[in-house]
Amino acid sequence: MKFTPFVGLVVGSLAGLGASSLHHRDHDSNDYYVLHLDSNTDPDHVASRLGLRNEGQLGELAGHFVFRAPKADHDVVRREVEERRRKRSLGGVDVLDAVKYSQKQKLRAPMQKRVIPSPPHGFFPQRKRADAADDEALKKQKSVMQTLDISDPIFNEQWHLFNPIQLGHDVNVTGVWLSGITGKNATVAMVDDGLDMYSNDLKPNYYAFGSWDFNDNRAEPRPTLSDDRHGTRCAGEVSAAKNDVCGVGVAYDSKIAGIRILSKQITDADEATAMNYDYQHNQIYSCSWGPPDDGRSMDAPGILIKRAMLNGVQKGRNGLGSVYVFASGNGAQSDDNCNFDGYTNSIYSITVGAIDRQGLHPYYSEKCSAQLVVTYSSGSGDAIVSQFRT
Ligand SMILES: *[C@@H]1O[C@H](CO)[C@@H](O)[C@H](O)[C@H]1NC(C)=O
Numbered sequence: 001m002k003f004t005p006f007v008g009l010v011v012g013s014l015a016g017l018g019a020s021s022l023h024h025r026d027h028d029s030n031d032y033y034v035l036h037l038d039s040n041t042d043p044d045h046v047a048s049r050l051g052l053r054n055e056g057q058l059g060e061l062a063g064h065f066v067f068r069a070p071k072a073d074h075d076v077v078r079r080e081v082e083e084r085r086r087k088r089s090l091g092g093v094d095v096l097d098a099v100k101y102s103q104k105q106k107l108r109a110p111m112q113k114r115v116i117p118s119p120p121h122g123f124f125p126q127r128k129r130a131d132a133a134d135d136e137a138l139k140k141q142k143s144v145m146q147t148l149d150i151s152d153p154i155f156n157e158q159w160h161l162f163n164p165i166q167l168g169h170d171v172n173v174t175g176v177w178l179s180g181i182t183g184k185n186a187t188v189a190m191v192d193d194g195l196d197m198y199s200n201d202l203k204p205n206y207y208a209f210g211s212w213d214f215n216d217n218r219a220e221p222r223p224t225l226s227d228d229r230h231g232t233r234c235a236g237e238v239s240a241a242k243n244d245v246c247g248v249g250v251a252y253d254s255k256i257a258g259i260r261i262l263s264k265q266i267t268d269a270d271e272a273t274a275m276n277y278d279y280q281h282n283q284i285y286s287c288s289w290g291p292p293d294d295g296r297s298m299d300a301p302g303i304l305i306k307r308a309m310l311n312g313v314q315k316g317r318n319g320l321g322s323v324y325v326f327a328s329g330n331g332a333q334s335d336d337n338c339n340f341d342g343y344t345n346s347i348y349s350i351t352v353g354a355i356d357r358q359g360l361h362p363y364y365s366e367k368c369s370a371q372l373v374v375t376y377s378s379g380s381g382d383a384i385v386s387q388f389r390t
């Protein structure tokens, strides 16, 4: 099974408020606008001045409200606000003077999952089949499994957690586990294409309250499209339970939430809400996606998404700050570079690149000045295994 270059970073801390209320959106009949208003302005006054319906605050963004309007070709808010600006010199009071920013929402393609592209033509991985496991390392592996009561059937194949062949080329987590740090009290949100929360390996750690499906407007982020597998795989690397199925996650006692945004068209407003979803409890937002890795796209989060990330960093996790982790990108073959991606080059995200089980730079993994850390992933003819065997 191939994985995107991501292994969860886990920090501990707790608590705060619950999730914000979410409205169903009907983009066939309605337009939606996000308005940023002066803090002392009643959004209902602005809504009635414009003849729109106030649907409430946008996620966790103070002063930002979603307004609903019947479908129209033009931007009705901008038209009215500009009209008022032209007349402002004539004096008078107008509640529209409180509008600091407005954006008509557009359904657009979702961001792209970071899947590993096939190797370049004529590329032969240096597969070192002949390498044998080290006897001492195998003994240590066995003793760790006994001490921690690990009986997951494919734990022995999880070289990224404990590598008995290329010694030292793993995340060196077993000592951390033995000291009692296994992800307890930590919550990771997988922002992706869904989460198979009823699978035997994720069910014990599933965190329902922090989960939401923004693509299908429902509480459970269940995968529904045949291609909705990426989020579940990434979740397994982080939080697959220690039990008798498959392998374990690097933080096997952590809680895992699923926030589904990659499976259908989405608006910037919904993506912004997703990035702050239950942000007092969801501590880490794992994001293995972004603009296309084609070496030509230069794209960045829209202004509302940027504001949501800043809001998370300043107010999330009870003021400690939400942790946004992004994959650096898998477009190195196309000369892509994570400096050209506004999610990875943001100072509010942690950008993670890949190395393979021999410690080599894999052909797909992008590098750039924003890359803060690398961890193990596919390459040298092997990949990470955690949950599913195909
Ligand atoms: C691996 O982790 C242990 C603590 O669990 C630490 O003592 C050791 O130095 C680490 N090894 C490397 C190579 O960082």
Ligand SMILES: *[C@@H]1O[C@H](CO)[C@@H](O)[C@H](O)[C@H]1NC(C)=O
Pocket (backbone or CB within 6 Å): 012, 180, 181, 184, 185
């Ligand atoms: C988890 O949180 C509880 C309650 O705050 C605390 O008693 C416990 O020590 C924490 N466990 C870890 C491993 O941090």
